[in-house]
Each structure stands twice: as structure tokens, then as C-alpha cells.
Amino acid sequence: xxxxxxxWSNVIGILIVVFGFAALxxxxxxxxxxxxxxxxxxxxxxxFGVLQIVADAIKLLTxxxxxxPFADKAVFVLAPAVIAVTTLLxxxxxxxxxxIGVVDLxxxxxxxxxxxxxxxxxxxxxxxASNNKYSLLGGFRAAAQMLxxxxxxxxxxxxVVMLAGSFNLRDIVHAQENLWFCIPQILGLATFTxxxxxxxxxxxxxxxxxxxxxxxxxxxxxxxxxxxxxxxGEYVGIILVSAMMVTLFFGGWLGPLLxxxxxxxxxxxxxxxxxxxxxxxxxxxxYDQLMAYGWKVMLPLTxxxxxxxxxxxxxxxx
Amino acid sequence: MWxxxxxxxxxxxxxFRRRETIQYPDEKPFIPPRWRGRIILSRDPDGExxxxxxxxxxxxxxxxxxxxxxxxDEHGRRYPSFFRINFSRCIFCGFCEEACPTDAIxxxxxxxxxxxxxxxxxxxxxxLLIDGTGKYPxxxxxRVAGLAIKGKNKGDAENETPPVDLHSLLP
Numbered sequence: 457x458x459x460x461x462x463x464w465s466n467v468i469g470i471l472i473v474v475f476g477f478a479a480l481x482x483x484x485x486x487x488x489x490x491x492x493x494x495x496x497x498x499x500x501x502x503x504f505g506v507l508q509i510v511a512d513a514i515k516l517l518t519x520x521x522x523x524x525p526f527a528d529k530a531v532f533v534l535a536p537a538v539i540a541v542t543t544l545l546x547x548x549x550x551x552x553x554x555x556i557g558v559v560d561l562x563x564x565x566x567x568x569x570x571x572x573x574x575x576x577x578x579x580x581x582x583x584x585a586s587n588n589k590y591s592l593l594g595g596f597r598a599a600a601q602m603l604x605x606x607x608x609x610x611x612x613x614x615x616v617v618m619l620a621g622s623f624n625l626r627d628i629v630h631a632q633e634n635l636w637f638c639i640p641q642i643l644g645l646a647t648f649t650x651x652x653x654x655x656x657x658x659x660x661x662x663x664x665x666x667x668x669x670x671x672x673x674x675x676x677x678x679x680x681x682x683x684x685x686x687x688x689g690e691y692v693g694i695i696l697v698s699a700m701m702v703t704l705f706f707g708g709w710l711g712p713l714l715x716x717x718x719x720x721x722x723x724x725x726x727x728x729x730x731x732x733x734x735x736x737x738x739x740x741x742x743y744d745q746l747m748a749y750g751w752k753v754m755l756p757l758t759x760x761x762x763x764x765x766x767x768x769x770x771x772x773x774x
Numbered sequence: 775m776w777x778x779x780x781x782x783x784x785x786x787x788x789x790f791r792r793r794e795t796i797q798y799p800d801e802k803p804f805i806p807p808r809w810r811g812r813i814i815l816s817r818d819p820d821g822e823x824x825x826x827x828x829x830x831x832x833x834x835x836x837x838x839x840x841x842x843x844x845x846x847d848e849h850g851r852r853y854p855s856f857f858r859i860n861f862s863r864c865i866f867c868g869f870c871e872e873a874c875p876t877d878a879i880x881x882x883x884x885x886x887x888x889x890x891x892x893x894x895x896x897x898x899x900x901x902l903l904i905d906g907t908g909k910y911p912x913x914x915x916x917r918v919a920g921l922a923i924k925g926k927n928k929g930d931a932e933n934e935t936p937p938v939d940l941h942s943l944l945p
Binding site: 491492493494496499733734736737738 | 778781782784785786788789791792793794795797
């Protein structure tokens with residue numbers, strides 16, 4: 457197989473798998489939430505209800521795609537595209553297995569941080585362009601939330617970078633061959649988990665959406681496939697953050713017996729399951745609480761982690 | 775922090791609990807016998823209509839969904855010539871059952887009355903009338919009432935003494 461063909465099959469394959477998994481995730485999430493709430497969840501369409509995603513897709517595609525007359529049309533249309541594009545672009549750097557992955561940037565981690573941070577534009581612009589007070593409140597909250605988690609999100613990963621000595625995600629995975637970074641970087645893992653949930657805008661940090669206070673938050677005015685893009689963007693975001701957690705802290709594709717791809721999928725699925733469990737069990741904080749928590753607890757923690765890691769790395773080198 | 779983790783663990787353990795869901799169309803739920811569902815008109819133990827067309831149910835109905843017309847047979851027994859319940863209005867309050875002096879109108883545990891066409895929710899007498907006695911198997915209004923009808927003269931009712939011929943008491 458030529459180099460070009462392999463690259464293309466990689467790109468198309470990853471795109472299809474990510475989209476397919478994101479769609480499937482909407483069903484998995486509902487089933488798991490059901491299981492944890494003593495219910496069954498959707499189990500009617502097809503075997504175990506798997507075809508629910510097909511029914512949902514048909515519903516989303518055939519719904520009226522309404523743009524409110526009071527909305528800022530251009531921005532309103534652009535906003536859902538941004539989140540889908542940024543989350544998918546960030547997926548380009550995820551090293552899924554040896555030989556599987558779109559690009560191998562030597563600043564892969566920075567690229568991931570940049571792209572996932574750009575995603576918040578989608579929320580803020582969508583909330584602004586809707587010209588609806590609930591959407592606007594959702595957009596505000598997204599901005600406030602971004603201010604709370606973005607700083608310590610970047611800092612929480614710097615310990616990993618120090619230990620691996622590289623921003624390249626493949627090098628980071630290779631650096632974990634002896635010991636997964638979840639043990640020396642336990643503080644980094646804890647802080648990155650919190651930041652990752654906030655980044656994916658998932659419960660308990662789904663403040664921009666907050667359907668029990670803000671109708672549906674930033675996407676109140678969205679319908680049809682534009683809403684579908686937000687929806688897909690959210691699920692791709694979960695997969696992305698889970699994949700990054702696996703890559704950075706749980707040794708990526710490394711593991712005995714099973715092929716590397718299986719290990720990666722297995723670990724990512726477990727992390728996604730953990731995300732859904734979080735949604736099933738924890739209540740949502742107010743956004744000033746999240747902000748205080750981010751700046752007063754999480755930021756000092758990451759700084760302490762950074763100092764200790766740096767000191768140990770220095771001591772081992774000398 | 776510890777609280778949150780404990781919460782998550784408890785929620786995780788719910789995975790192994792019994793499901794509360796009743797998978798309805800496959801698995802029918804238990805409906806109590808006194809459930810207020812589809813309304814029926816019952817017959818007395820002799821197989822005659824219990825309804826005496828007194829209009830009390832229609833008067834008691836808060837949404838005016840009952841319509842009927844009283845008539846009499848050749849023996850003076852009253853019955854409704856038509857009896858119509860519009861179930862698209864009915865709120866299943868059960869007031870008609872409480873108002874009924876002859877236990878004719880009764881609510882049953884059947885709730886599966888969905889229709890695609892609204893008109894089909896208007897039930898006529900032949901839809902409402904059942905062959906049995908419903909919840910009160912022994913009650914027979916005309917057997918305890920003093921009214922003389924076919925097959926029962928004055929004085930033949932239960933706990934009723936025969937009428938006294940006043941003229942025979944004259945000195």
C-alpha cells in the first residue's frame with residue numbers, strides 16, 4: 457500500500473469510527489444512565505435498542521431547520537460548525553495505535569489544547585447569535601467556565617510533558633512503557649479530569665446547557681441538524697477528552713496480550729463510562745463555585761504538582 | 775471530594791439492583807380492581823339493563839360527556855333509548871358511578887383506549903353495554919324497588935309486604 461493511500465484510509469477510517477462511536481455513544485449513554493437509575497433505557501428499536509441512533513438520526517435530519525428571525529443569521533449558522541470542526545481537528549493528533557493516527561505533530565499536546573479551547577467560541581457565538589436571554593446566559597457561563605478551567609487544564613498536563621520530555625503524543629505514550637503516568641502524575645490526572653469534564657461541558661459542569669435552569673442553554677434556539685452538530689460535537693468532545701486521558705495518563709495503546717488498537721479502545725471506553733457515571737451521580741455547581749474551585753483549589757494544586765515534578769526530575773537527572 | 779466518590783460508588787452499585795421499569799406492552803402492569811378506567815353499562819342478574827335513565831350521571835358529570843335519552847317499555851320499565859359517552863372529554867373522575875342509583879354505570883380497570891380518529895372515542899350504548907353484572911353481582915334494582923313491572927307485581931319485591939286492600943278494612 458502506498459503512503460498516500462495509507463494516509464487517506466487513516467483519515468477516512470478515523471473519521472467514520474469517531475462519528476459512528478459518537479452516534480453510538482448517545483445510545484450507550486442513555487442505556488448506562490438507565491442502568492444506574494434502575495431503569496432499562498432505550499431498548500425497543502432493534503437489538504438492545506441499538507437502532508435508536510438510526511431513529512434519532514432520521515428525526516434530526518427530517519426536523520424543520522429553523523433560524524429565528526431575530527437571530528444573527530451568519531453567526532447562528534457558523535457556530536455549530538465550529539465545535540464539530542475543532543473537536544474533529546483535535547482528533548487528528550490523537551495517537552490511536554502504532555501506525556494509526558492522522559498526523560504526528562511534535563507539538564501535538566499544544567495543538568490539542570488549542571483546538572479544544574477554540575471549541576468554546578462555538579458555544580459563546582451560538583448563545584450570542586440566538587438573541588435569546590437563556591442562550592445568552594448559557595454563552596456567558598461558557599465564557600466564565602472557560603476562564604476557570606483553561607489555565608489549570610494546560611498546567612495540569614505540564615507534569616506529563618516534563619516526565620516525557622516531549623510535546624509529541626507518541627513520545628509521551630512511549631515514555632509510559634515502564635510506568636503509566638497516572639501513578640507519578642496522580643495530581644495531574646485528578647486536575648485534568650476536572651478540567652476535561654469542564655472542557656467537554658458535561659455534567660456536573662454542563663453550566664452552559666443547564667437544561668433545568670436555562671431551557672437548553674446556548675442551543676435553546678437550535679433545531680434540526682444544527683442542533684445535531686452541537687450534539688455530535690459534545691459526544692466527539694467526550695471521546696476526545698477520554699482518548700487524551702488514556703494517551704497522557706494510562707499508557708495509550710500499551711498493554712499486554714491484546715493488540716494495541718484493542719487496548720486503546722478498551723481504555724477509552726472505560727474512561728467514557730466513568731464520564732457517564734459522573735453524569736449519573738453528581739449535581740451541578742453554580743458557576744461562581746466552579747470558578748472559585750478552579751482558581752483557589754485546582755490552580756494551586758497543579759502548581760504544586762508542577763513544582764514537585766520539576767524538582768524530582770531535576771534531582772534524578774543530577 | 776470523599777462524598778462525591780462515595781455517591782458515585784453508590785450509583786454504580788445500582789447497576790445490580792432490580793429494574794423498576796414495567797416493560798408495558800409486553801408486560802402488563804397490575805391495575806387495582808377499583809381503577810377508574812373505561813366506563814361500562816352493566817346488566818342485572820336477570821340479564822336486563824340496569825340503567826333506568828334517571829340522568830343523574832349526566833347531571834353529575836363535570837365535563838358533560840354523557841348524553842342519553844330516557845324511554846319506557848310497554849310495562850313501564852325505564853331504559854335509555856340511546857346512551858352516549860364522549861371519551862375524548864371524559865376525565866375518568868368516577869362521579870357518574872357514584873351518582874348512579876342502580877349501579878348500572880361502572881368504571882373498569884381497562885385503560886387501553888387509544889384511537890387514531892377522534893370520532894372513534896364517542897362510545898354508543900352498544901359499545902358501553904356489557905353482558906355481565908360488573909362489580910356488583912347480586913344487586914338487582916327492580917327486585918328491591920317497589921315499582922311494579924313485568925314479572926313482578928306490587929308487593930313481590932324483597933322485604934316488601936303485600937299491599938293492603940283498604941276497602942276490605944271498612945266496617
